Amino acid sequence: MSSHAAAAVAPANRIKGTYAHLDCLLAGIERLRAAGIQGFQVVSPLPRHEIEEALYGGAPSPVRWWTLTGAITGFTFGFLLPSLTHSQWPMINPGGKPVVSLPTFAIIMFECTILFGCLATLAGFIVHAGLPSFMLDKSLQDPRYSDDQFGIVFLNANVTQTDAITSILATSGAVEITTGDDTVYEVPNA
Amino acid sequence: MLGNRPATYAETNRDILRVLFKPSPLFILAWLVSVGCLVFGAYHWYRQIFWGLGTDGMNQASFWGTFIVTFVFWVGIGHAGTLISAILFLVRSKWRTGVYRASEAMTVFAVMTALLFPMLHLGRVWQVYWFFPYPNQRQLWVNFKSPLMWDVFAISTYFTVSAVFFFIGLIPDLAIVRDHNTGLIAKVYNVLALGWRGTNRQWRHFMAAYGFFAAFATPLVLSVHSVVSWDFAMATTAGWHSTLFPPYFVAGAIFSGCAMVITLLMPMSYFFGWKKYVNMWHYDALAKMCLLTSAILTYSYATEYFIGWYSQNPYEWEIFQWRATGELAWAFWLMIFCNCIAPLPLYFKKLRHNHIFLFIVTILINVGMWFERFNIVVSSTAHSFDPSMWRAYNPSFNEYAILIGSAGWFFFLFLSFSKTFPSVAMMEIKEMVAPPVRGGHHE
Numbered sequence: 001m002s003s004h005a006a007a008a009v010a011p012a013n014r015i016k017g018t019y020a021h022l023d024c025l026l027a028g029i030e031r032l033r034a035a036g037i038q039g040f041q042v043v044s045p046l047p048r049h050e051i052e053e054a055l056y057g058g059a060p061s062p063v064r065w066w067t068l069t070g071a072i073t074g075f076t077f078g079f080l081l082p083s084l085t086h087s088q089w090p091m092i093n094p095g096g097k098p099v100v101s102l103p104t105f106a107i108i109m110f111e112c113t114i115l116f117g118c119l120a121t122l123a124g125f126i127v128h129a130g131l132p133s134f135m136l137d138k139s140l141q142d143p144r145y146s147d148d149q150f151g152i153v154f155l156n157a158n159v160t161q162t163d164a165i166t167s168i169l170a171t172s173g174a175v176e177i178t179t180g181d182d183t184v185y186e187v188p189n190a
Numbered sequence: 191m192l193g194n195r196p197a198t199y200a201e202t203n204r205d206i207l208r209v210l211f212k213p214s215p216l217f218i219l220a221w222l223v224s225v226g227c228l229v230f231g232a233y234h235w236y237r238q239i240f241w242g243l244g245t246d247g248m249n250q251a252s253f254w255g256t257f258i259v260t261f262v263f264w265v266g267i268g269h270a271g272t273l274i275s276a277i278l279f280l281v282r283s284k285w286r287t288g289v290y291r292a293s294e295a296m297t298v299f300a301v302m303t304a305l306l307f308p309m310l311h312l313g314r315v316w317q318v319y320w321f322f323p324y325p326n327q328r329q330l331w332v333n334f335k336s337p338l339m340w341d342v343f344a345i346s347t348y349f350t351v352s353a354v355f356f357f358i359g360l361i362p363d364l365a366i367v368r369d370h371n372t373g374l375i376a377k378v379y380n381v382l383a384l385g386w387r388g389t390n391r392q393w394r395h396f397m398a399a400y401g402f403f404a405a406f407a408t409p410l411v412l413s414v415h416s417v418v419s420w421d422f423a424m425a426t427t428a429g430w431h432s433t434l435f436p437p438y439f440v441a442g443a444i445f446s447g448c449a450m451v452i453t454l455l456m457p458m459s460y461f462f463g464w465k466k467y468v469n470m471w472h473y474d475a476l477a478k479m480c481l482l483t484s485a486i487l488t489y490s491y492a493t494e495y496f497i498g499w500y501s502q503n504p505y506e507w508e509i510f511q512w513r514a515t516g517e518l519a520w521a522f523w524l525m526i527f528c529n530c531i532a533p534l535p536l537y538f539k540k541l542r543h544n545h546i547f548l549f550i551v552t553i554l555i556n557v558g559m560w561f562e563r564f565n566i567v568v569s570s571t572a573h574s575f576d577p578s579m580w581r582a583y584n585p586s587f588n589e590y591a592i593l594i595g596s597a598g599w600f601f602f603l604f605l606s607f608s609k610t611f612p613s614v615a616m617m618e619i620k621e622m623v624a625p626p627v628r629g630g631h632h633e
Binding site: 020021022023024041042043044045046047048051052055056060061063064067081082085086088089097101104105107108110111112114115117118119121122124125126128129130131132133134135136140141143145146147148173 | 329331385
């Protein structure tokens with residue numbers, strides 16, 4: 001991209017509210033949603049069910065579909081692998097027992113269900129959580145958010161809503177409101 | 191009993207991160223001892239590879255010696271970690287938070303140690319890939335009807351699931367280590383944490399996935415030692431061929447694992463100054479778990495004898511009599527003392543809360559559990575159906591050296607982990623701390 005083209009692109013309208021208290025953060029989220037403002041992310045040092053409830057209203061994560069698909073695939077694989085390989089040697093039939101023997105293959109089916117289900121859950125988690133996330137915006141890379149602070153971050157807020165957003169963040173109890181991405185963050189206890 | 195909880199999120203981070211990357215002289219000494227044991231064991235494995243399995247005490251009758259005994263021992267040790275991290279997570283038990291990370295690390299490292307033993311027992315370790323089903327020129331496949339093949343699937347699945355569960359739980363804490371350091375350490379931990387930032391999107395899928403991992407690990411932990419027990423119980427060998435084996439093995443595994451968690455965490459909490467996070471609340475719960483599983487084991491031992499007598503099967507009754515009176519009787523009575531009698535004083539709260547007494551009992555339990563497997567594995571093959579095949583089995587020096595080496599490998603991994611990764615889960619401890627609120631109390 002040439003410098004001329006870069007200059008033509010409007011800079012992202014970043015707004016970041018940092019909270020020291022969970023109830024203030026929740027009030028901020030509630031007021032933003034009540035005002036119909038969207039496009040923000042919440043960063044927190046731990047998963048709190050109140051935050052998830054406020055943002056997603058109890059909708060389950062799609063990771064469960066990955067889990068189910070993986071488990072069904074594993075179960076099928078766990079049956080097919082021993083059945084097909086044993087069927088290649090039907091002449092080896094000790095004691096008149098069946099070549100495809102469900103009680104003995106059930107163990108393999110069980111283990112493969114768990115293994116494939118687990119690996120698919122891992123894949124689903126990585127895809128939906130957007131990992132690895134080395135390229136996340138700098139405003140989200142605030143070491144205070146893994147310590148004891150919470151954040152509401154707009155990476156590119158609607159310019160017409162800027163005043164409304166900063167007002168909501170301030171009145172809900174944000175201890176710091178910053179715009180732009182030039183903040184230098186201190187590393188706690190470093 | 192909840193102990194002295196941290197007051198704030200930041201205090202939790204500070205307390206746990208304080209011990210990282212700064213080994214004390216005592217820690218370095220312990221670490222060097224573990225490395226020394228590891229090198230000692232590795233050299234004897236090299237000797238075994240060079241000279242062959244003749245360096246070990248196994249013979250025509252006792253074809254499964256201490257390698258299989260120790261394999262079962264280490265797999266069993268792992269079980270308590272999964273129990274604490276998965277089952278207690280699903281039932282929302284609060285005491286797990288302080289101890290689960292270290293227990294989970296113990297699980298992964300114990301299974302890594304156990305995995306060495308089938309390779310050691312194999313002798314020709316370079317052919318280890320024969321364990322796995324893979325397409326080959328003659329279209330020969332492994333026998334899926336063999337309990338040994340079930341074990342390959344069970345242990346490899348157990349290791350994979352435990353390692354994934356362990357690593358996923360570690361990600362948010364790795365991000366905390368990154369955020370509290372600068373330079374190269376911050377860069378390395380950023381890569382390990384996969385750039386984790388704790389956004390609402392990340393937490394949402396993290397919690398969903400974590401729940402599923404716990405749900406998978408729960409039946410797995412009960413199944414793995416059942417499958418290990420079938421290595422024995424599926425054979426028509428006297429003393430092994432019993433439907434009692436799976437529950438008996440699972441209880442034994444949890445027994446030894448909980449004892450090992452206490453053995454590892456008690457010095458760790460003491461030396462790292464983590465009384466706030468790992469304390470008598472946890473030891474008490476683990477000791478009660480040991481008591482329960484000890485009672486199950488005692489009942490199982492008694493049932494084995496009762497069935498041996500009541501079945502009127504002469505081979506079965508002979509082997510059980512021989513275990514208690516034959517040349518390996520010392521191992522049998524040591525097992526009875528360590529597993530059935532030594533834990534009994536823990537019924538008294540005063541003794542359960544005595545650190546030194548509890549620590550000694552947990553070590554005795556682990557000695558007892560190794561000898562339990564020794565009794566099962568060695569006695570049944572050394573004294574089988576045909577008296578002309580009765581052979582004495584004496585482990586060679588090489589086997590003892592490799593046993594010591596395996597302990598060195600386990601402690602090397604655990605000690606290295608404890609100084610480079612947070613051994614108490616900061617993220618989960620924070621869930622126990624009242625969140626900071628401006629408008630009054632919040633739980």
